[in-house]
Amino acid sequence: MGNDPALTVYLRLRKNVKLREGHMIRLGDIAQILAPGDWEDKLKKLVMDRPEHQDGNRIVIDMLQIIRKIHTVIPGCSIEHIGEPHTLIEIAGNQKKPSVLLFTVVWLLLFFGSILTIMNFHADVSMPEVQVRLVEMITGTRDEHPYAFQAAYSVGIGLGMIVFFNHIFKKKWNEEPTPLEVEMFLYQENLNHYVITEEYKKIHQLESRGEKP
Template identity: 25%
Template sequence: MEQKVKEAKLFHFKKRGNEREIISILKAVEVIKEIDKTAEVVNMGPEDFIVYLKEVTQEKKWAHYLKIAGVCLVAFFGASFSIMSYNTDVAIDDLFATVYQLVMGTPPKGPTILHLAYTAGLAIGIVIFFNHAGKIKLTDDPTPFEVQMRLYERDVNDTLMIDAGRKKEEQDVSS
């Protein structure tokens, strides 16, 4: 029976490229019941689910690397601007100069050990917070970006399913 259920057709996409369809679990139960009327089906998951049809396209390597470089540049300059704005806002140079003068007794003549320690600490803190440096992950935990992307994907799917239910566009037992 398992093989028959796996081979059963639940929905047929019209070949138009990228599509998605929201399907009610009741439609899946109906298809299973057509295979074996004596089967007892217990849903342990969501009431609706989304099936995506994605057209596979082969992207050129140079375009892929160009996108990666663009994202890296935007992230680098955006983070740099944010850090510089924060440092200017809290007057970090004045703070370091004051601390240096209190400890050493003379005003600083350029960058100090405080600047070096602050820069190294900032870099180490970023690596620890984002949980990876390059391809090396520090722990098996997901990064903050991965967590937010999963939450976003879940919210998008929930919204699509709710909207399809309201508009009566989902594949249900009556369709």
């Protein structure tokens, strides 16, 4: 491959990439590439790293590493970078089959835990007495056991949760993210930021000892 200083390569790194264990990390796996001629296909096949077991299941590759690699293939070329300065690669092992027993146990814990939480909250705020009083105000007669009102109230709680979380099983009412999805997104963003920061610390320590990261 030759030297073409007039050649310009455009790169946009993907923020997160998941690869299977034993898979070589190629530039095409972690970046969108725009280059003239057949350089684009050649750069997509450019090997960035060969992860080993001791490297862990998360690897960070930044633009400086990519620029060095590309310059070994196309010396003197111009590289235009768009977007993220690094990409986080998660190495996924063999997926285990979900355990039906574990799923059932977790489901039962969450189900009965939610029931107890709601019941304790209602007991704290004297909800039964409030419901009796509401029925008395509406109907004019006092009923110590307003089952119809309580049944409607229970159904309303369930419907309210469905509307609030915008989700029932795998169905969503619209494209708006649910509160749980937003929280999971923020958690993942914080986790990625922490992992990237720790990886940069390791790279800096290796460089300070004169070792190749």
